[in-house]
Amino acid sequence: MKRLQSLCVSALAVLTLAGCERPPVDSVQRGYRGTGMEQVYNPRTLAEQAALNTPPEELPPASPDGPKAGQVYQNVKVLGNQSVGEFARTMVAMTNWVAPKQGCVHCHNAQNFADDSLYTKVVARRMLQMTQKINTDYKNHVGATGVTCYTCHRGQNVPNETWFKPLLPKGANSFAGDKAGQNQPAMTVGLSSLPLDPFTPFLLEAQDIRVQGDTALPAGNRHSIKQAEWTYGLMVHMSSALGVNCSQCHNTRSFGDWNNSSPPRLTAWHGIRMARELNNEFMLPLTDSFPAHRLGPGGDVAKLNCATCHQGAHKPLYGATMAMSHPELLTKSLEAGLPAAAASATTTGALTTDDLKTLSLLPASTAQPKVKVAASN
Numbered sequence: 001m002k003r004l005q006s007l008c009v010s011a012l013a014v015l016t017l018a019g020c021e022r023p024p025v026d027s028v029q030r031g032y033r034g035t036g037m038e039q040v041y042n043p044r045t046l047a048e049q050a051a052l053n054t055p056p057e058e059l060p061p062a063s064p065d066g067p068k069a070g071q072v073y074q075n076v077k078v079l080g081n082q083s084v085g086e087f088a089r090t091m092v093a094m095t096n097w098v099a100p101k102q103g104c105v106h107c108h109n110a111q112n113f114a115d116d117s118l119y120t121k122v123v124a125r126r127m128l129q130m131t132q133k134i135n136t137d138y139k140n141h142v143g144a145t146g147v148t149c150y151t152c153h154r155g156q157n158v159p160n161e162t163w164f165k166p167l168l169p170k171g172a173n174s175f176a177g178d179k180a181g182q183n184q185p186a187m188t189v190g191l192s193s194l195p196l197d198p199f200t201p202f203l204l205e206a207q208d209i210r211v212q213g214d215t216a217l218p219a220g221n222r223h224s225i226k227q228a229e230w231t232y233g234l235m236v237h238m239s240s241a242l243g244v245n246c247s248q249c250h251n252t253r254s255f256g257d258w259n260n261s262s263p264p265r266l267t268a269w270h271g272i273r274m275a276r277e278l279n280n281e282f283m284l285p286l287t288d289s290f291p292a293h294r295l296g297p298g299g300d301v302a303k304l305n306c307a308t309c310h311q312g313a314h315k316p317l318y319g320a321t322m323a324m325s326h327p328e329l330l331t332k333s334l335e336a337g338l339p340a341a342a343a344s345a346t347t348t349g350a351l352t353t354d355d356l357k358t359l360s361l362l363p364a365s366t367a368q369p370k371v372k373v374a375a376s377n
Helices: 002-017 043-053 084-098 119-137 149-153 199-204 225-242 264-289 306-310 340-344 353-361
Strands: 026-029 038-041
Touching (some): 038 043, 084 149, 149 306, 199 225, 199 264, 225 306
């Protein structure tokens, strides 16, 4: 009997430890000493991710001399200011980044390269402009590293990580109340009971994400527990997308305190607003351009979130500076017929009421975003 009990205890111990990471593990301090703000990394996991975050070999640079692509080719709307050689280099790079198996015909009609009948060409043109916008307007998020098509695509026609609005099950909103997508375990929120769509409120809409009060109830904070669960759902996604835990950005003694937060929190603050603006300015308007099989179950277009670029790494491609070899992606191209003044006028989006409150809490030395204030939210 005792032998059987010992075997049961041993089996239980093995099952319990199966959910733990086997040592050794590495830790990196992310905040002030004594606050426990450390990131724990498993070297074996990092080794597995290394191959997924290795950038491709760069093409040799092309000469900027000679006629411009817009003068030689027809219907060049974005990169017409490049020389023919530079233009060809960019096209080859994009093919390698997005459609290495299909080649040029993934976007182009082989009989007429100027033709816009393929939806992939229409989308690719807008994605070029989106990349340029990220690299010019959102340096507070991407820094000098920048992004290219490969940052998201990694040699595939469609990025691995995108999202659609989930269809609500029958009876989800009934007289018994709104389930808010809870208790339907989904990978978007780490298989937890949190709302399974944390993206629509914050990466498509501009709902208040700050729900932690700084005054005693009932005065001051009017956010509900349900709102807090949406916020935590997005935080779970961000943690998974970057391969980090809460202390990458927050001091867990006081999640809302900017003075005790680490610099990546401000980078993430800009990233949330960047994803929201890109989804609304670039992705949603392309809905009608996509065929039905490329849309979600509710007919919506694929949208981006943190994982679209990061794919499990705290910096996409571990900070590889691919964009520096492609200056055409670091500045905005003038579209044909668009006045220079209008084309150069940029903004990183309007501030919501919640944004204004957040900015008022930032330390004086913290770099704040260059944005315009919205007349209304």
